[in-house]
Amino acid sequence: MKTVNEKTRRLINVVLVGCVGLLPARAQSSQETLKLTLEDALEVALSENPTIRVADQEVTKKGYAKKGTYAALFPQIDLVGNYQRTIEKQVMYMGDQSIAVGRDNTWSGGLSASMPLISISTWKSLKISAYDVELSVEQARSSRIELIDHVKRAFYSVLLAGDAYDVYKEVYDNAIYNHREIKQKYEQGLAAEYDLIRANVNVKNAEPNLYDAENSIILAHWQLKALLGLDLESNIECIGRLSDYKDTLLADFVGTTTDLTENTDLKQLDIQRLQLEKTKQMQIAQYYPSLSASFNYQWNSMANNFKLSKYKWDPYSTLGVNLTIPIFSGGKRYSNVKQTQISLKQLSDQREDIESNLRLSVKQYTDQMNTCIKQYSAATAGVAEAEKSYLITMKRYETGEGTLLEINDAQLSLTQSQLNLSQSIYNYLVAKSSLEKVLGNVTAK
Numbered sequence: 001m002k003t004v005n006e007k008t009r010r011l012i013n014v015v016l017v018g019c020v021g022l023l024p025a026r027a028q029s030s031q032e033t034l035k036l037t038l039e040d041a042l043e044v045a046l047s048e049n050p051t052i053r054v055a056d057q058e059v060t061k062k063g064y065a066k067k068g069t070y071a072a073l074f075p076q077i078d079l080v081g082n083y084q085r086t087i088e089k090q091v092m093y094m095g096d097q098s099i100a101v102g103r104d105n106t107w108s109g110g111l112s113a114s115m116p117l118i119s120i121s122t123w124k125s126l127k128i129s130a131y132d133v134e135l136s137v138e139q140a141r142s143s144r145i146e147l148i149d150h151v152k153r154a155f156y157s158v159l160l161a162g163d164a165y166d167v168y169k170e171v172y173d174n175a176i177y178n179h180r181e182i183k184q185k186y187e188q189g190l191a192a193e194y195d196l197i198r199a200n201v202n203v204k205n206a207e208p209n210l211y212d213a214e215n216s217i218i219l220a221h222w223q224l225k226a227l228l229g230l231d232l233e234s235n236i237e238c239i240g241r242l243s244d245y246k247d248t249l250l251a252d253f254v255g256t257t258t259d260l261t262e263n264t265d266l267k268q269l270d271i272q273r274l275q276l277e278k279t280k281q282m283q284i285a286q287y288y289p290s291l292s293a294s295f296n297y298q299w300n301s302m303a304n305n306f307k308l309s310k311y312k313w314d315p316y317s318t319l320g321v322n323l324t325i326p327i328f329s330g331g332k333r334y335s336n337v338k339q340t341q342i343s344l345k346q347l348s349d350q351r352e353d354i355e356s357n358l359r360l361s362v363k364q365y366t367d368q369m370n371t372c373i374k375q376y377s378a379a380t381a382g383v384a385e386a387e388k389s390y391l392i393t394m395k396r397y398e399t400g401e402g403t404l405l406e407i408n409d410a411q412l413s414l415t416q417s418q419l420n421l422s423q424s425i426y427n428y429l430v431a432k433s434s435l436e437k438v439l440g441n442v443t444a445k
Contacts, residue, residue: 033235038155041228041238045151048229052147055140062136069129072122075115080298082108103302107311110298117321118291124282131275138271141440142264147227149437154224156429158238161220163422165213171415172206178407179203195404202408242425249376249428253369256432258362260355262440269351276347280340286333289325294318358438365435372428379421386414 036044046052089100116122179199185191225232260266297317303310326333393410396402 033237034230035237035239037239038152041151041155041224042148044228044230045147046144049147049227050229051143052140055143059133059136059140062133066129066133069126072119072125073116075113077111077113080108080110080112082106104304105302105306107301108298108316110296110316113295114292115294116290116292118289120285120288121282121290124278124285128275128278128282131271131278135268135271135275138264138267142268145264145437145440149433151224151227152433153430154220154227155238156242156426156433158217158220158224159240159242160422160426161213161216162238163242164419165210165217167415167418167422168206168209168213170418171411172203172210174411175199175202175206178404182404198404198408242422242429245425245429246376249373249425252432253366253373256366256369256435257439257441258359258366260358260362260439263358263438264440265354265358266351267440269347269354273344273347273351276340276344280337280344283333283336283340287326289323292322292324294320294322361438362435365431365438368431369428369435372424372431375424376421376428379417379424382417383414383421386410386417390414 084106086102086104086106089102092099092101179196179202182191182195182199186193186196221236221238222232224238225234225236228236230236295318297315299313300316301311301313390407390410390413393402393406397404397407
């Protein structure tokens with residue numbers, strides 16, 4: 001992950017420095033622009049987004065937890081030390097005489113070691129830890145899939161906002177042009193005052209839509225920058241247009257798969273099922289005997305004073321094997337096994353329900369993509385007809401056969417057709433991204 005971070009930061013720095021050029025220092029902060037394609041945006045997001053960093057750290061943490069579990073198979077070696085002060089000495093009786101046994105101070109120190117030889121429950125727990133790491137890796141992949149879907153949606157929203165701005169800018173430019181032409185005709189006595197007033201109203205009506213489109217671009221950029229982990233005050237530019245994707249709509253739809261094998265939710269449930277099965281085996285293994293070895297080597301000393309240099313230290317060592325046979329635990333082991341069996345049944349029912357909902361989602365997204373293709377075909381034809389109608393209406397008005405009202409109607413139809421065309425492409429791309437998220441097959445296209 002560190003390599004990706006450094007590579008991305010170098011990419012950003014190079015682009016920003018190249019944009020600065022020879023501009024004055026006071027103007028540089030407002031002119032620096034980071035140009036991003038969809039692939040660049042995904043690369044930056046996957047390296048800079050905090051959610052991804054947290055998910056990667058969780059994988060690393062689970063890896064250490066797994067290593068800690070394997071440590072149970074190795075000898076546990078400790079240095080031990082002990083001191084006891086005798087308050088009342090133990091008394092031994094020989095006939096009618098009593099003898100106090102022991103010293104005031106007792107010291108001991110040495111080495112203690114233990115190691116499991118046969119512990120089936122411990123062996124089963126090792127596999128549970130391995131599945132825990134695997135689950136963390138899959139959860140990290142889930143975070144990436146979620147982020148890629150969000151970034152794609154945000155990037156497409158920027159492109160849609162840009163297309164909408166272009167449409168409304170064209171409407172505004174046309175209104176300005178018509179107002180200028182009608183004003184000249186009015187001054188020459190060739191147009192009525194009503195037409196001039198209507199043309200001026202058309203300009204005023206076009207301005208709010210243009211301002212809204214500009215604001216939509218700003219908001220879409222903010223959303224994308226937040227997902228990329230960039231400063232909201234930084235300047236970015238998304239390279240491309242929605243029309244760049246129009247030629248791939250049908251091919252993408254034909255090649256669409258509905259296989260849920262890579263779905264991250266189902267994969268996580270499968271891993272959890274394996275964990276529960278191993279947990280059940282581990283709980284059953286607690287009925288089995290366990291065998292362990294132990295070794296102790298100590299030095300002991302006893303005295304009635306604290307003159308440590310004069311103490312006499314005697315070694316003491318043991319080597320043993322401990323056999324533990326479980327007999328009765330109040331039904332705890334039995335209850336644990338039954339709980340795990342119920343958890344397995346719950347997980348199976350949960351997976352069945354989730355898989356059913358996922359298949360429904362796949363059906364909805366594929367139907368939506370199919371609908372968007374039909375909408376795109378209709379919108380393409382609509383744009384061509386609307387452009388032709390607008391040109392004919394303009395010619396009719398110039399020759400005095402048409403009215404300004406006809407121009408307004410033709411302009412409105414053309415605007416709606418252009419917006420429908422961009423919206424159909426956007427809806428297709430969003431549905432495709434959602435489908436890829438469900439299937440777990442994420443791409444940068």
